[in-house]
Amino acid sequence: MPTKQVAPSAAPSPVDVEQAEAALVEHYPRLVRLAYLVLPPTLGRNRRVLTAHSLAQRTLPRGRAAGPEAIPAARRPDGTDPGYAYVRGQVLRSALDAGLPLFRKAWPTRAQLPPLLPQVWGLRLFPRSGGADELALDQRLSTLSGPARAAYVLRGLEKLDDTEVRRILTEAGVTEAAARGALATADGVLPQYELLASPEFDPCSLQARPTDLMRRRQHGRAALVAGAALLVCGALLTLPGGGWGPDGAAAPSYAQNPAAEQALDPAKLTRIAPTAWQTSSRTDFSAWPTRGDRATDTGLLRRALAVWARPGSAVQVSATPGTASGPAMGPPQLLFAGTVDRAAVVLLYDGLRVVRYAEDGNGDSSGAALDFARVDGADAPASNALVVGRTDGNVRYLTAPWVHEAAVRDLLDPAGGSHPLRRSKDGVTDPVPSPAQASSCTSWEALELRDEVSDRLMTDLGELTPARLTSGTPAAPHDVKGPAELASWARTACLLPGVRSHGVRSVNSWSYARQQLPEGNGSADWVCTRAETWRGTGGRALAQFQPPSEKPGAPGAIAARSEDSPACGVRSPRVLAGVLWKSRGGQWYVLAAGSTQFASLATTGGVEGSAPGRFLAVRARQGVQAELNGRLRDGTRVGALR
Structure with a gap:
């Protein structure tokens, strides 16, 4: 693509279907990557992949022409294909629409709904993992608004100047003021545009993993039971019978029990x-x-x-x-x-x-x-509070009768201390900003409750029951205490939205290793964070790489993640993870660390290397792909967390 684009001076004329289709076929991988990068990361990687392909495949004009507002059919002076400009604009508009919130009184747009096609049953698809820089960039982009992400991507992926970016955003439905604000916000992100070409952001080069096989079997049985119950209920609905009386929003009754x-x-x-x-x-x-x-x-x-x-x-x-x-x-x-x-x-x-x-x-x-x-x-800690109300981004809690004091602590400010929280005579707290409803992670207000045993940290994750936050090994988790554990949670809190609304009972963050970095770059912490659910299954674990940072609340890089597995929990209290890391001197390394059960580590594939003990540091090249494994003290070979 050209490095700079200028606004056209010719009057617009329609782009026909053949011209748009040719551009779509020629530039399909680029268009899908653009959609994937602009789509909100809250959709999850699997749905982002499918939605990106769906948006790109729906860009063709419905009639023989794209409409009077289309880009001129003649090539621009800089050589830009008008068909490509048209389909790019359609992809961008749809990706921005997909990030808009749903409203109760308005019909959702097609882009806001899960894609009908393509669909993949029984598999989860996601791009290949990149290095620590790609992960950090992905996390930084996730904090931006949709137009700001689009501005950053158009600058980096399409090599457009700010005038052209602003024009394209306004054509995609963004107001002029919002487009200027998006460019200003994108200025705050380090211009690592070369990373946008990484496999981390390529939804056309995918990895496949099975969905939860046990859950699929259970859902199949549940579907059969539900079908039988539906037949029975259908028969009952035909029987005469009185109701339970007028009860407002309750539905009519057709059975007596x-x-x-x-x-x-x-x-x-x-x-x-x-x-x-x-x-x-x-x-x-x-x-x-x-x-x-x-x-x-x-x-x-x-x-x-x-x-x-x-x-x-x-x-x-x-x-x-x-x-x-x-x-x-x-x-x-x-x-x-x-x-x-x-x-x-x-x-x-x-x-x-x-x-x-x-x-x-x-x-x-x-x-x-x-x-x-x-x-x-x-138990008592899990029964300390319930959410009693949500209004205007705030949440009120009803505390247990054995709670003596309530306070609020910003997890991103570990040295800031806690602030008392007033409660009514019934135990209802004053409103507290809900991190579960926040659009960005600039603070994380956690609830600190003092009962007869300890000070306990709990946080709202969008459910009736706040989740308890703990630290320590999987075998002996304990309430968060001390500067070191608070500092670790400061770099972990912004990752909690990944387990929001999953029925989470508690989240334990465990610093399982501390590694000295090559070339005298200091030391990094390896942290495994696991969310346990009330149903006992469906737990989620992720390993973080936390390199030195001057900012206490700087989030760690996600090195690996696992869903519906016992990893990093009491059933399987071990973890191994690795990242591709760049030193201050510009040299790339594959770094890895395991918990205390590991006796040696090795990497194969794009990088060959091994090391005794539970730490590994091997020189590598940017973007290299490597397979990591280790041996336990009993000789068992174990792969990395996934």
Whole structure:
């Protein structure tokens, strides 16, 4: 492509289908790479790959011409093909649309929906991993807005000047002011444009891994059971029968069940006395007292129970992964009923789940919300708090009765200390900025709770139950304490959005090795972070490489990641990972480190090398691909985390 483009002076005329198709075929890999880089990283690598291909394949004009707004059909003075300019603009517009948030009162655009084609069943596809620089650039781009990412990519990948970038962005639907702001934001990213050509960002050169085979088998069985249940329910719907009465947003009832009807009676709710927890043999949600200024509001409680039993079509229902959303088997326990930020909120507990019902504070249940979270097996730390309300990017917590003090700590500022958090007499906190809802990672406000045992750090990950944060080995995780552990979490916090809304119970960050870097470049920490879920499966682990940094909250580079595996946990307390790293002197190295179980490491493929012990540093070339493995002390050969 040319190094500079100028605005055309000729009047626009249509581009025909053949011209656009020829440009699409010729430049397909480049267009897909452009879409992949501009798409929001929150989609995940597998969906970004499929969406990028889908957007590129939908760029052709629907008729014989691209329309009166198309680029001139004659080649520009600089040699730019107008067909390519047209399809590039279409890809860019669609990729920017895909990053827009969904709104309840507006239909989503086609680009905002998962692609119908292409689809790959049974496999996860993602580009080949690059080096530490590519990972760092990918993380930096993920913090930018869609137009800012597009500006950076158009500069680096298309070699366009700022005037042309601004023109293309405005043609793609970005306002003039937003386009100027995007260019200014892109100026803040180190211009490592050569990295955009790396295999890390090539959605046409892919690796394939299977999806969770056990889960696929379980889903297949569940589909058969669901089909049988649907046939039974269809037969029941044809039977006559009375309902349970008018209950606002609840759907009509067509079946009568004595146990289910008892669960709808507010008078039969289990209510715990305020001091019962002090003598209870269990310290979990079952010991929470009933609280809230509307705990005796029979109408509110009846609506909450009825909507739980049979939510109507207008009710917004959400459930964490692995959480059943069916009705209670009997009268549940009332934890809280009160007004929170102009909403009426009810929290209920049935021994397995916490359920949050919310409606307008004036009693209008037409837009009610119902949220489910699995909490079976919760211990005292996991029962310290629940999310009781979310408003304007803030979150309020309801704390356990045994919590003595509440505070807020910014994880990205390890030396900043904590700040007291006021609570009402019912244990509802003042609003706290929710990191789970933030668009960028400039701070991470974690909840610090002091109970009878310890100070515990918890964080909102977009669910009813905040996740507990710990440090230490998988066999003995403990609450975060001390400057070293806080400093490690400062560089880990911005990676937590990767486990958001996955039913996470706790996240442990374990510094498993400290390696001296070649050429006197200081030392780097190797950290394994594992998220455990309430359902016991589906855990996620990622290994980080944390080189020296002057900024305390600078995120580490993701060296490897693993999903649905026991890696880096109590079942498999070992980890091995490596990165391609560049020294201050400009020399590239393959660096690797293993946990204490490793006796030797070796790398093959693009780089050949080995070393005794659990550390490896081998000279390499930029962009090289290598396979890493190690031997344990018992002689077993083990591969890197993946």
